[in-house]
Amino acid sequence: MTAATPPAHAHSEAVAIAAERRWVYVVGAIIALLILMMVVTGLHWASMPPSRVETVDVKTLHLKGEFVENNLGTTLGTDGKVTVRLIAQQYAFMPQCIVVPAEMPVTFRGTATDAIHGFVVGTTNANTMLIPGFVATFTTTFKKTGEQLMPCHEYCGTGHEAMWAKVQVLPPQEFLARARSGERLSCVAS
Amino acid sequence: MLLAKKLVLAHFWVAFVAFLGAIVLGEWQMFVRSPLAQWVNNPEHYYRSVTAHGTVMAYVLPTLVAMGFGYAISELALKRPLLGVKWAWLGFWLVVLGTAMAAVTMAMGKASVLYTFYPPMIASPFYYFGVVLVVVGSWVWVALMSVNLHAWKKENPGQTVPLAMFGNVAGAYLWAWTSVGAAVEVIVLILPASLGWTDTINAGLARVFFSWTLHAIVYFWLMPAYIVFYTIVPRAIGGRLYSDTMGRVAFVLFLVFSMPIGIHHLFADPQVGAGFKFVHAAMTAMVSVPTLLTVFTIVASVEIAGRLRGGTGLFGWIRALPWGNPMMLAVTFSFIMLGFGGAGGIINMSYQLNETVHNTQWVTGHFHLIFAGAIVLMYFMAAYELWPQLTGSGPLPQSLIKLQVWLWFIGMMILSMPWHLVGLLGMPRRMAYYDYTHPDIQPQAWTVIASTFGGLLLVISAFILVFILARAHRTPKTAPPPFTFSLEAHPGGRTPALLNGYALWLAMMIGLTLVNYGFPIAQLASLKEASVPVIPIGSR
Ligand SMILES: [Cu+2]
Numbered sequence: 001m002t003a004a005t006p007p008a009h010a011h012s013e014a015v016a017i018a019a020e021r022r023w024v025y026v027v028g029a030i031i032a033l034l035i036l037m038m039v040v041t042g043l044h045w046a047s048m049p050p051s052r053v054e055t056v057d058v059k060t061l062h063l064k065g066e067f068v069e070n071n072l073g074t075t076l077g078t079d080g081k082v083t084v085r086l087i088a089q090q091y092a093f094m095p096q097c098i099v100v101p102a103e104m105p106v107t108f109r110g111t112a113t114d115a116i117h118g119f120v121v122g123t124t125n126a127n128t129m130l131i132p133g134f135v136a137t138f139t140t141t142f143k144k145t146g147e148q149l150m151p152c153h154e155y156c157g158t159g160h161e162a163m164w165a166k167v168q169v170l171p172p173q174e175f176l177a178r179a180r181s182g183e184r185l186s187c188v189a190s
Numbered sequence: 191m192l193l194a195k196k197l198v199l200a201h202f203w204v205a206f207v208a209f210l211g212a213i214v215l216g217e218w219q220m221f222v223r224s225p226l227a228q229w230v231n232n233p234e235h236y237y238r239s240v241t242a243h244g245t246v247m248a249y250v251l252p253t254l255v256a257m258g259f260g261y262a263i264s265e266l267a268l269k270r271p272l273l274g275v276k277w278a279w280l281g282f283w284l285v286v287l288g289t290a291m292a293a294v295t296m297a298m299g300k301a302s303v304l305y306t307f308y309p310p311m312i313a314s315p316f317y318y319f320g321v322v323l324v325v326v327g328s329w330v331w332v333a334l335m336s337v338n339l340h341a342w343k344k345e346n347p348g349q350t351v352p353l354a355m356f357g358n359v360a361g362a363y364l365w366a367w368t369s370v371g372a373a374v375e376v377i378v379l380i381l382p383a384s385l386g387w388t389d390t391i392n393a394g395l396a397r398v399f400f401s402w403t404l405h406a407i408v409y410f411w412l413m414p415a416y417i418v419f420y421t422i423v424p425r426a427i428g429g430r431l432y433s434d435t436m437g438r439v440a441f442v443l444f445l446v447f448s449m450p451i452g453i454h455h456l457f458a459d460p461q462v463g464a465g466f467k468f469v470h471a472a473m474t475a476m477v478s479v480p481t482l483l484t485v486f487t488i489v490a491s492v493e494i495a496g497r498l499r500g501g502t503g504l505f506g507w508i509r510a511l512p513w514g515n516p517m518m519l520a521v522t523f524s525f526i527m528l529g530f531g532g533a534g535g536i537i538n539m540s541y542q543l544n545e546t547v548h549n550t551q552w553v554t555g556h557f558h559l560i561f562a563g564a565i566v567l568m569y570f571m572a573a574y575e576l577w578p579q580l581t582g583s584g585p586l587p588q589s590l591i592k593l594q595v596w597l598w599f600i601g602m603m604i605l606s607m608p609w610h611l612v613g614l615l616g617m618p619r620r621m622a623y624y625d626y627t628h629p630d631i632q633p634q635a636w637t638v639i640a641s642t643f644g645g646l647l648l649v650i651s652a653f654i655l656v657f658i659l660a661r662a663h664r665t666p667k668t669a670p671p672p673f674t675f676s677l678e679a680h681p682g683g684r685t686p687a688l689l690n691g692y693a694l695w696l697a698m699m700i701g702l703t704l705v706n707y708g709f710p711i712a713q714l715a716s717l718k719e720a721s722v723p724v725i726p727i728g729s730r
Contacts, residue, residue, distance in 0.1 A: 013680045020433060020486070027482040031475045038471055038541040053463055055719035115311050115725055116393060118458065118549055122630075123616050125545040129459045131394050132310060132722040136460035149630050153549040153618035155304050157311065157725070158234045161622040 054135040056111050061087070067111060073186070074099050074106075076179040086110045088117035088130045088152060091159030097166045097187035098150070100142055101175035107139045115156040121167050122148030129154060142169045192265050192579045192673065194272045199580050200282055201258025202573055205251050206656055208289065212246035213652045215239045217645040220605075223623050224638040233622035237302040240620065244305030245296065247562070249324055250289050252411040255569045256365070257281070257331040259414045260358050262576055264335060266673050267352040267421075268342045274334045281330030288323025291316055303727050304620065307372065307380060307400055309391045311725045315384040318376050325369050335362040350685040353437050354421040354675050360441040361413030363692060364448055367699060368410055371402025371452070383724045390721040394461030395714040401452035402707060409448040409477070411561055415568035416440065419488050419521065422575055424676035426517035429495025431676040436487040438689040440480035445695045447477035450706035454539050458548045461720070466710050467541065473706065474539035481532060485525065492521070494679055516591040520571045523599035527563035531556055534610065552613020555606040562648075563602040567595065570655055579670045583662035594654040601647030608637035608644075 061067050067087055073095050074084045082104055087094045089112065100106045110119075112130040120127040124143075128136045152163035168187050170178070179185055192198070219239050222231045265272050272278065294316075295301045301317035339351065339359050351359075375396050383391045420437040424430055431437070453470035456462050493507050501510025512518050534556040537543045547553065574586055612634045617624075626635045688694055714720060 013683075016432065016490075016680065019490070020436065023486045024483070027479055030482070031479060034475045034536065034540070035472050038468070041542050042468065053461055053713065053717075055717050057719045058722045114723070116308050116397075120548070120550060120616050120618065123614070127458055127545045127548045129456075129549075131397070131460055133392075133717075133720040134394055134460040136458075149616070149628075151616075151618040151621075153620075154308070155237065155240075155620045157727075158237065158302075160237075160620065161233055161624070 052135075052137060054137070055133055056135050058111075058113055058132050061111065061113055066109070069094070070184075073184040074179070075184060076176070082106045082175075082179075084108045084110075086165075087113060088119070088156075088163075089113040090115060090157050091152070091163040093119070093150070093152070093163070093165040095165070095186075097168065099168045099170060099175070099178075099185040099187055101172045102142050102145045102169050103172050104175070105139050105141050107137065109135055109137045111135050116154050117152045117156050117163070118154040119150050119165070120153050121150050124148065126167075127153075142167075145169045145171050192262060192576075194261055194265060194275055194278070195580050197272075197275060197278055197282070198258045198262045198576065201254045201261070202576075202580075202659075204282075204286060204289075205254035205258065206573070206659065208246045208254075209251045210652055210656055212243045212251070213649055215243045216247075217642070217649045219243065220638070220642040220645040223621060224642045225626050225635045226639060226642060231623065234299065234302060236622035237304065237620075238296060238299055241302050241304050242293065242296045245292060245321070246289075248305055248407070249321065250285070251566075251569075252414075253324060253328045254285060255572070256361060256410065256414050257285070257328060259417070259569075259572050259576070260331060260335055260362065262579075263354045263358045263417065264338045266579075267355040267358075267675065268338065270338075270342060270345075272334075273338050273341055277330055278334055281327040281334070284323050284327030284330070286327075288320045288325075288327060290320070291323065292320030295320065301727065306404065307375060307396070309380060309383065309393050309396045309724065310722050311727055312380060312384045312391070313727050315381060318381055318384055322373070322376060325373060328365065328369070332362040332366045335359050351690055352675065353431075353434050354417055356438055356690075357413060357417040357420065357441045360445055360692065360695075361410060361417075363696060363699075364406065364413065364445050365410040367449060367703070368403055368406040371399045371406075372404075375399035375403075384726075389724050391724050392714065392717075392720045393722055394459070394717075394720050395711065397456060397459060398453070398462065398707070398710055398714060401455045402449065402703070403452070404455055405452040405474075406448035408557075408561065409444045411565050413441075413444070414572060415524070415565040416444075416484060418568045418572050418575075419484060419524075421675040422571070423488060423517060423521050424491040424495065425674060426575070427492065427495045427512050427515055427521075428498060429491050429493075429676075430498075430679040432487045432490035432494065432679050434678050435683070435685065435689060436483050438685070440484050440487075442689065442692070442695040443480040443483075444477070445692070446698045446702065447473060447479075449699060450702040451477055451539075453706070453710065454544070457541070457544045461714060462710055466706065469706060471539055471541040473702075475536075478532065478536065481528070485528075488521065488525070491676070491679070492518075514588075514592075516574070516588055516595055517571055519592060519595050520567055523595065524564045524567050527559050527567075527599070527602060531560035531564060535560065547613050549619060550613035551609045551617045551619045554619045555609030555613060558609070559602065559606045563599075563606065567598055570594070570598070573655075573659060576673075577659060577662050579673050581662045581665075582667040582670055583665045584668045586658055586662060590654060590658055594651050594658065597647050597651035597654070601644045601651060604644030605641045605648065606644070608640045612637045 112132045118129040150165040301313035303313045451474040496507030496510045499510045501507030
C-alpha cells in the first residue's frame with residue numbers, strides 16, 4: 001500500500017518488534033518456570049493430586065470388601081501406617097467424625113454410594129472428590145492438632161448444605177496410645 | 191454498513207433480558223445464604239436458582255452475544271451483506287426455544303442439577319433437550335461465519351482477512367469443537383438415562399467428557415471480549431493497535447490450547463491418572479500465553495493513545511489518557527480483574543496448589559472475576575459500540591455509561607474478593623446456607639454479607655445497562671457515522687499466510703485434544719464397575 005516507508009516509521013517499527021520479542025521471552029520464561037516448579041515439587045516431595053484409577057462395585061459396597069461398616073474409620077496398621085476409610089452418601093459421611101494423628105502420614109481411602117460428593121478438611125490440603133464406582137485415595141500429613149470441619153463440597157442434592165463431618169487431629173503420642181494396632185478409633189474416648 | 195440490524199438486536203436483547211433475570215436470581219441467592227436472611231430457607235429453591243443463574247450466564251448470555259456480535263462483525267469487517275440471514279434467524283429461534291424449554295423445566299424444579307452436568311444426578315429430559323437446542327442453534331452460527339468468510343475470500347483472493355473477522359471465525363471454530371465434549375456427554379450418556387432407557391451411568395466418564403467443554407468454553411466466552419480489546423479499544427480511546435500480528439497469534443493459540451487442558455478441573459478426581467493430570471496442567475500453563483501477549487499489545491496500544499495526546503516520559507502517558515472515556519475505564523477495570531483472576535487461574539491450574547482451593551468458594555470468586563468481571567464488562571462495551579449503528583440513536587449518554595461501568599467494577603470486586611479469602615479458609619461452594627452459629631464459621635459470616643452488597647451494586651449496574659439500551663430505541667433517528675475498527679500503528683505489514691487461515695491450527699486443535707483425551711476416555715469407557723445407578727431429580 002505505502003510506496004516507501006519513511007525512515008522514522010521503519011525505526012519505530014524495529015523498536016516495536018524488539019520490545020515485542022523481549023516480552024515473548026519473558027512470557028516463555030514464566031511458563032517454563034511454572035512447569036519446572038510442578039515437576040520438581042511433584043518428583044521431589046511426591047506432592048501430587050490423588051491419582052489411581054481404582055474401581056469398586058457400588059452395589060456390594062456395604063456387603064463385602066474394604067468399605068463394609070466395621071472397616072470404616074481410622075486404623076493403625078501392624079506396619080505403623082494410618083489409614084482412614086470413609087463413605088459419602090446423601091447426606092452424610094460415614095463415619096461422621098474422624099480421628100487422625102498430627103505429624104504422621106495419613107492415607108485416606110474413600111468412595112460414594114450414590115451421587116458425587118467431595119470433601120476438604122478445614123484449612124488443610126486434604127481435598128478430594130468421591131465418585132461412585134471409584135476409590136479416591138491420597139496421603140497427607142496434618143500439621144496442627146485440634147478439631148477441623150469437613151464439609152461435602154460437591155452439590156449432591158437438596159441436603160448438600162447439611163453434609164458436614166469433623167476431623168479431630170490428636171498429638172501423635174495421644175493417638176498412638178489410643179490406637180491399639182488394627183482397631184478403629186472413635187471421636188468419643190472410650 | 192450494518193444491514194442485519196434486527197437480527198443483531200434480537201440476539202443482544204434476548205441475551206440481556208435473560209441476563210437481567212439471572213442476575214436478580216444471583217443476588218437473591220447471596221441474600222438467602224447470608225445471615226441477613228432468615229436462617230432456615232428452602233434449600234431446593236436455592237439450588238433451582240443456582241441452576242437457572244448458571245445456565246443463563248454460562249450458556250445463554252455468552253452464546254447469544256457471540257452470535258449477535260459475530261453477525262455484526264461479519265458485515266462491518268467484511269463490508270458485505272451477511273449471507274444466510276434466514277438460516278441465522280433459524281439459529282436464533284432454536285436458541286430461544288431451547289432457553290424457554292430449559293427455563294420452564296428448571297422453574298418447575300425438575301432440573302435442579304446445577305448447570306455442570308455431573309451424573310448420576312439426572313434432570314428431566316426437557317432440560318437437556320433445551321440445552322441441546324441452544325447448542326444446535328449456535329452451530330448454525332458457526333457454519334454461517336465460515337460460509338461468509340469463504341465467500342469474502344473468493345471475492346478478495348490473496349487479501350488479509352480483517353482482524354475482527356479473523357478472531358470471530360476463530361471463536362466460532364473454537365466453539366464448534368468445544369461443545370463436542372458436552373454434546374457427547376448429553377447425547378450418549380445422559381439422555382438415555384434421563385429418558386429411562388438405561389438405569390446406570392458412567393459418572394466418571396461423564397465428568398471427563400464435560401471437562402472437555404468446561405474449560406474451553408471459557409475461551410469461547412472470552413473471544414468477543416478479546417475482539418473488542420484488539421479491534422475497538424485502540425480506536426475508541428484515540429490510539430493505534432500496536433500489532434495486528436499479535437492479535438492473530440493470540441486467537442490461533444486459543445484455538446490450539448483451549449481444548450487439551452480440561453482435565454485440570456479433575457485434579458481431585460479418582461478416575462484420571464496422574465500422568466494425564468500433569469499433561470493437562472502443563473498445557474494449561476501454555477494457554478496463559480495468548481493472554482500475556484494480549485496484555486502487552488493492548489497496554490502498548492493504550493500507551494500510543496497517551497503519547498498521541500501529548501503524554502511523555504515513563505509514566506506521563508498514563509496521565510494523558512482519556513480517563514473520561516467509558517471505554518478507557520472499561521478496559522482498565524477489565525485488565526485489573528483479568529490480572530487478579532489470571533493469577534488465581536494459575537493457582538487453580540497448578541498441579542499441587544489446586545488442592546488447597548479445589549471446589550471451595552475461591553473457585554466461584556475466580557470465575558466471577560474473569561468471566562462476569564473482565565469479559566462481561568467488554569460485552570457491555572460491544573453493545574454500547576454497536577447500539578448507535580443498530581438503533582440510529584446518536585451518541586449514548588456517556589456519564590450514565592461511566593456510572594454503570596464503575597458500579598460493575600466495584601460490585602464485582604466486593605462480591606468476589608471475600609470469596610477468594612474464605613475459599614482459602616476452606617469454605618465450600620454451592621451451599622444453600624451455612625450454620626453461622628458454629629464457632630468456626632461465625633467469623634466468616636461478614637464475607638457473605640459483603641458479597642450480598644457487592645451483588646446489589648451489580649444488579650443496579652445491570653438495570654442501568656438495560657435502561658441505556660432501551661432508551662436509545664426512543665431517541666429521534668439519526669444516520670449513524672460509519673463504523674470503523676482500530677487502525678494499526680504500523681500498517682501495510684505482510685500477514686504470514688499461516689496467520690490468515692486456520693488449517694494448521696484446527697489440525698493442531700483436534701490432534702492435541704484427541705491425544706490428551708483419547709486414552710482417559712477409552713480407559714474409562716471400558717471399566718465395568720464405573721457404571722452406577724442413576725438418581726433422578728424432582729418427581730417424574
Ligand atoms: Cu454430599
